[in-house]
Structure formats: C-alpha cells, structure tokens
Amino acid sequence: MPAALAGELGERADLTPKDRARVVAVTRPTDDFGKAERFELMQGGAGTSPRGVNADSFSDFSANITFAEEEDFKLGNALFRKLWVSSPSSTQASDGLGPLFNARACQSCHLKDGRGHPPEGDRDHTSMFFRLARPAATAEEQARLDRLDMASLPDPVYGGQLQDQAIPGMAAEGRMVVTYVEEAVTLAGGETVMLRRPSYSASDLNYGPLDPSTTLSPRIANPMIGLGLIEAIPEEDIRAHADPDDVDGDGISGRAARARDHRTGEIRLGRFGWKAQKASVRDQSSSAFAGDLGISTPDDPRHYGDCADRQTACFEAATGVQPRLGNSEAPDPVLDLVTFYARNLALPKRRDVNDATVLRGKQVFYQSGCIACHRPKFVTSRKAENKAQAFQLIWPYSDFLLHDMGEGLADNQPVGDATGQEWRTPPLWGIGLTQVVSGHSFFLHDGRARNLTEAILWHGGEAEAARNAFATAEPKDRKALITFLESL
DSSP states (O other), X not given: OOTTTTTOOOOOTTOOHHHHHHHHHHHXXXXXXXXXXXXXXXXXXXXXXXXXXXXXXXXXXXXXXXXHHHHHHHHHHHHHHOOOBOSSOSOTTSBOOOSEESOSSHHHHSGGGOOOOOOOTXXXXXXXXXXXXXXXXXXXXXXXXXXXXXXXXXXXXXXXXXXXXXXXXXXXXXXEEEEEEEEEEEOTTSOEEEEEEEEEEEESOBTBOOOTTOEEEEEEOOOOXXXXXXHTSOHHHXXXXXXXXXXXXSSOXXXXXXXXXXXXOOEEEEOBSTTOOBSSHHHHHHHHIIIXXXXXXXXXXXXXXXXXXXXXXXXXXXXXXXXXXXXXXXXXXXXXXXXHHHXXXXXXXXXXXXXXXXXXXXXXXXXXXXXXXXXXXXXXXXTOSSGGGTTOXXXXXXXXXXXXXXXXXXXXXXXXXBOTTEEEOOOOTTGGGHHHHHSOOOBSTTOOBXXXXXXXXXXXXXXXXXHHHHHTSOHHXXXXXXXXXXXX
16 A cells, blocks of 8 residues: 555644644545444535435535625525626626626536536537647747646637637637547456547637647536535645655556646645646636636636637627726625635535445445545645634545546646646545436546446556456446445
C-alpha cells in the first residue's frame, strides 16, 4: 500500500500532535470488510443531510450551518435558479445574458444540482458543451500558458467554448454533433458489454471555420454536492498522495495540478473541474457565469462572456451593467451568495452500509486497487473558512489529482497542467443517486458510459490494472462492486 494511502499526511499546520495521530488513524483505509466503518454513513461529515432519498437529495443545505446562514443559502439557491434575459430589459436585475451563451441559468446545466448528460434522443444539449483550445502559436502565447495566466488558448473565432445559443438578432456559434460506434467487450464468466466510442464534430458554424489546430473536448456538468468540503481539504494532504514519478512502482503517478486564482493572482492547488483547472469554488462559479451564461461578475468582468475578438457584432450588443448596482452584470452580493450556495450543498447519507453485498463490493473495490486514485477519506482543515466545513471526516473517494487515463478517454486537449490524456479523479460520493436525482445514468466526462460497468471498462492508462481486475473478477464480485458504488 502506498505510504499516503496508509495514512501519511502532509505537514499540516492546523493539527496538534494529538490531532495528527487521530487523523492518521481515522483516514487509514480499512482492512475489515465484515462491517461498516464508524461514521461511514455520514459521508459529508456533520453536514450530511438527514433526509431520505428523493429527487432533491442533492439540493439540501449542510445540516450544520447556522440558522442565519440558511437565509444566504436560500438566496443563493434563488440566484442559482434565476433565468437571465438579454439586455436591455425592464427586469434590470436579471439582464445581461450572452450575447452568446450555453444556458440561461446555472440550474439549466446542474439540474437539481446533479450530473449533466450528453444529448440523447429528445434530451437537449444544455448540460454538455464543447471546450475549445489550441496549442500556442508564438513564444509569447506559450509563456502565458507556462505562467498559468490562462489554462488554455481559445479558438481565435469561437473562443473557449462553443456557444449553441444567442440573444435575439444574433446567430449562435454552432451545434454539437455526437456519433457513436458500438464495441463489444467480453468479461469473465461470458458476460458481454457494449461500449460506445464517441466521435465529435461541430456543425452549422455561423462565424467561419474553426482554427485547424483547435480541439473539441466535450464536458458534462459535474454534480454540485460537497464542493465546500473539497475546498476545505488541506492542500498538503492532497499533495502527500501525489507520486508523479511513480517512486513506489505501483503504476499510479498522480500529479497535483496548479491553477491561478483569478481573484488573488496566486498559484494554488487546482482541485475543481474535469482537469482540476480551478482552485476555488468562487473561481469556478465566476468562470461559469462568464463562459456559460455570458454574465460578468466582479471576479470575471467579461460583460460579453466568451465572445472572441473577431466576433465584432457580439461587442456591439447592450450589456446588463447597472452602474447604480456595480460595475458588472452580477455584482456583489450575487457571486457571494451563489458561491455560498455551492459550498454548502449537503451530501446525502450513505445507504445499506452494513448490507453483505455492499461490504463484499467494498472489499473488491479496495482489493482491485481502485482506492489508489479514489482515496476514500480525508479530514478537512481546522482552519476552514466556514466552521461547518472545519475538521470533518469526509468520504469523497477521490485523490483530486491528475491521472493519465489512457488513449481511450483522451480528449487531446491540454488544460493548465493537465495533458490531453489526464483527468482529475472525480469524487464518487453521491454517484449511486444519479438516476434518482438526474433521471439518467450517464458517466465520465462526456457521458459516453451508460452505466457504472461501462464507466469502469473505459478506464485505461494508470487505471488499467484496476479495470482489468474488474473485468476478470467473478460475475458475483463485479455485481457486488457495482452495488457498493450504488450505495455511495
């Protein structure tokens, strides 16, 4: 077992020697699969929602925030659901949409605060879009990437993402096209699973061709739960699990991503987004306002959203800035409240933690090597910004590091420190409620996997050994592992 998995911590300044010993003991992966671990039911610590399972299981506030904070949460929720409109408008507190955009509300992509989906049948494109990026063409551009002044370079015509909607009088940028080819995979015991290999292109481009070097990376919206707890994990503990040179020889070489905080200008640990390109919940929120909705905030004052320099008509449209309210379309406290909401969406309680099949599946998950990347537990910092997230034992099942997932999942689009084959390990908490909350069971960054079995079988690169252990396991053990994941 790698040292970090065995309970080693970084040099945490928030812990006394006594605290440190407690944290090392409680975060050490179990080797007893005969019963549930203590506190395993409360996967979000004291903030875990006490409510039962329903379609709103991802939309509860953390159980341990104060009564006064509940008001901020509810105001943030209202702003998260707000439908923005184009300018000028009589509803001056809600205008500024676009001019080009992917959605009219945060909730449109993160429906019920859950997972997005690819376009399937009559399903729309709202919760999945194309990231656009190209390699540096000059030494100056490369220097900007190296300094992390920007995580990637936008397409010169279409910007950083393909906008498939526009305000009246303007043409949307284009349309996402997704096609699939089915491939059969045979597992031990004779089971055959069909995997969908996707191909992506853009059609109906209204502003000319994309740059020949621009890559398309499809991204579905991530679930919103537990973000404040992830932010409260000490940077040292995430870095302690990194092994970029695979010194221990286990084939796993997770790398800590760096990201520039656009509010402070500091280089910090990247931990949010599919490629760990964002350092904070606030940074993720402000970028989504500008990139997805075309709404400027104090942290990201792009009144025209993702409009590129060559889209001149875009910059001639009216903005929603109201000087009496501030210098952006969503002035403070809008971003403050939405960020507070995002930080305090509670984790649902685990289910069936003492069920025999769940416990067997947990053992298979551990013994197959899945926890080398999907690290079960952390204890958050005593110095967390909000006391509700401070010194909590949480169960995200992620190391929040970058891993090479092989050619099968590669998007060939470097972002920040991430290469075209690397992805941040996504947390697994709440994954078993995807169907209940989001009404589908599509997984991975582009939703190609239609269920958890397909998602596992797409793992390659550093995860290939764990994938093969699953594929060659006895059918009853594969079923048990899936049952364990469904209990998260």
